[in-house]
Amino acid sequence: MKNALITISTIIDRLNERVGRGVAWLTTVLVLVIVYDVAARYLFNTSSAGIVELEWHLFSFIFLLGAAYALKHDRHVRVDVFYQNFSPKKQAWVNLIGTLLFLIPFCVVAMVAAWKFTINAWTIQEGSPDPGGLPARYVVKAAIPLGFLLLLLQAISLFIRSLLTLTETARSYD
Template sequence: MIVIDVILRYTFSITSAASFELEWHLFAGIFLLGAAYTLKEDKHVRVDVFYDRFSDKTKAWVNLTGSVFLLLPFCAVAFWESLSFVQNSYQLGETSPQPGGLPARWIIKSTIPIGFFLLGLQGISSIIKSITTISYGRN
């Protein structure tokens, strides 16, 4: 989308607010909806100063503690608070403030609670996996 926008802008002097907004909306959607998958695949950002050297059981304790005390509460708050954000946008029929911008802003805003709900579900899965590793020594 960005490449097409750049080619149209600099080659043909064609630009629109909608295409620019669509780039950001797609990025936001990929980021929010991809977070749970990234956690599932253990590809999220982690500062591995000590974690890499830990045993599987110690890693499971770290993951369990982080998921229970940080991830799930954060997901719950973000999910709950974003519901009214989306609802207000839908009820107002919110559109882009830019002339020629995208309509129905509630669609992109709805990826916020969906993304955090999916991330919370993956967090629960991670908790179960950690408990299994701690209890039985396997994933």
């Protein structure tokens, strides 16, 4: 059983590592798009709705698809006033309970809510309402449930690793 849990957690971790590293390259693309936008505005006094939308589309992909990677590497927002001083066992308890009571249910609710939203956007092939905007807004909306699915998977991995930490700790005291 332990080996199966470790295998599941490892597969999830590898998936989110690959996705996270891939998404990280979008930050470079985003910086280049922003530099182009700023140069176009201030040097040539021109702007484009499509460029502005591309900026927030890229940011959306980075945020949504990179959240699981951030959780995997413990780079998410957390109030560390107490947690950083906890023992590994207490940290595992915090992670286990927080994941089970808050993170997993939140991911499920977000995925269910986003699913209808995404299906509707794909059905109507939603694009930008702005003249000159990007035509495929539905692709960005599809990243919402996908991002929460990746986050849910990483939450499961965190839960497994926390559970294993607690069971190993319990065994070491027997």
